[in-house]
Amino acid sequence: MSELDPSHIMQVGMGFFASKTLLSAVELELFTKLAMQPMTGKEIAAALQLNPRAIPDFPDALVALKFLQRDGDGPDAHYSNTPESTFFLDRNSPGYIGGILEMANARLYRFWADLTAALKTGMPQNETKQSGEPMCAKLYADPARLEQFMNAMSGISAGNFKEFARKFDFSGFKTLCDVGGATGQLSCMVAAANPHMRCASLDLPKVVPIATRKIQQAGLTDRVTALGGDFLADPLPKAEIITMGMILHDWNLEKKKLLIRKAYDALPPGGAFVVIEALIDDERRENAFGLMMSLNMLIEFGDAFDYSGADFVGWCREVGFRDFQIIPLTGPSSAAVAYK
CATH class of the missing domain: 1.10.10.10 (Winged helix-like DNA-binding domain superfamily/Winged helix DNA-binding domain)
Structure with a gap:
């Protein structure tokens, strides 16, 4: 040996x-x-x-x-x-991705110390454990912490959104709605790379001022709009492309299927529903980051989980989507596309 x-x-x-x-x-x-x-x-x-x-x-x-x-x-x-x-x-660099590392340091590093408890109980190990309130309620109640979270998501998503804006064929589409759009980053990147596109970034009303400021800084107010709404409670805005960047993995299976149905209902025939995630490989052997991100969803939400491209295709077929595509992005992440 x-x-x-x-x-x-x-x-x-x-x-x-x-x-x-x-x-x-x-x-x-x-x-x-x-x-x-x-x-x-x-x-x-x-x-x-x-x-x-x-x-x-x-x-x-x-x-x-x-x-x-x-x-x-x-x-x-x-x-x-x-x-x-x-x-x-470097915080002053346009490529800064430290936001996600700042959040990892301030929040996730300590919560992951309780992974064993999460594995045994299936219960969240974040702020919810101390207060009993849902994580998002605590997060959205503190403007400074909310903006830190939004910047963190921007840091981890920037490369993937840029690749999506470059690799996806937008030539047959004119409108996009990014559901759970946070700072409007995906909408801005798509609009910047595709001058014919008009985009809307949908998130809770408390996020709209943050997104509006970022859209103004990008000089895209003529083609990108920040919308306030609750994507679980309300119908989604009509658009030819509906995107969800690191959104679907935040929910249990029932709510995942609800959001997929809402996306289907908001799209015209030929429209595209796109999720951008660290998709787990179908055999669940290779994408260690995607699998550990799913464990992170356990720590954050309890019943939320990440999923494979095959899982996504199966759920989308149930509501009527007909064609599918997986687009590799950066590192362990991909865009899964379902066409109506």
């Missing part, structure tokens, strides 16, 4: 070491400060108000993890961002 190697077990089992090192660096805005100029360890400690004991272990760990570069050795060495850290982790 000497040829067996435990390194993969140890890497995953102790993976929270690396995770929290990165999350703390994002929380402390280390990458944003280093985007301005390289720093020595002592300068990093002063800029971030760190205890001297954190140096050099903290920045050197980030060097070893390939998030920082170091020029030289010893106390006079200078640390700087990698190209990826500059683009994705």
Whole structure:
């Protein structure tokens, strides 16, 4: 048995070491400060108000993890961002994806400590556990936390939405409604890449001011509109394309099927219903991120879950959708399309 190697077990089992090192660096805005100029360890400690004991272990760990570069050795060495850290982790970069990492640090990291309890009880392990209130009620009651959540979703979705706007054939369509559109990001990306498209971003009324501001910043108010409504309680706005980006996985099977039916009813013949998710592979063997995202839905909501492309096709066939397409996007994510 000497040829067996435990390194993969140890890497995953102790993976929270690396995770929290990165999350703390994002929380402390280390990458944003280093985007301005390289720093020595002592300068990093002063800029971030760190205890001297954190140096050099903290920045050197980030060097070893390939998030920082170091020029030289010893106390006079200078640390700087990698190209990826500059683009994705500097708050001032247009490619910033740190919002999802900020939320992971503030919320998910601690909730995942209770995964065992979730597996045993099937109950949420988030804010709901302490207050008894649904997660969304707590989230939407705090404007600052709501905007943090919206920015987090924008960070994790940006690459997928951009790829969808590029890969999907919009030539036969003119209107799109993004259900649960948050900041209006998907609508703005589709409109920017397809000048003939008019888009609406639908979310709860408290989200509309956030989306309106983002749409104005994008200079797309002539073709993108933020709408307030409850997509579970109300009929969906009519459009030729209905999209749901990381929405369907938030719900149990009954509500998933309700939303699919609502999308079908809102579409004309030939219309397209699109979900963008970390779709689990049909054999449930490969997409580890999609499977762990489904565990995250257990932690957040209890009965919510992620699903495969085959699951989506089966549910959509039940309500009358006739043709289907899976479009690979970035990393573990895909767009599943059902045509009416």
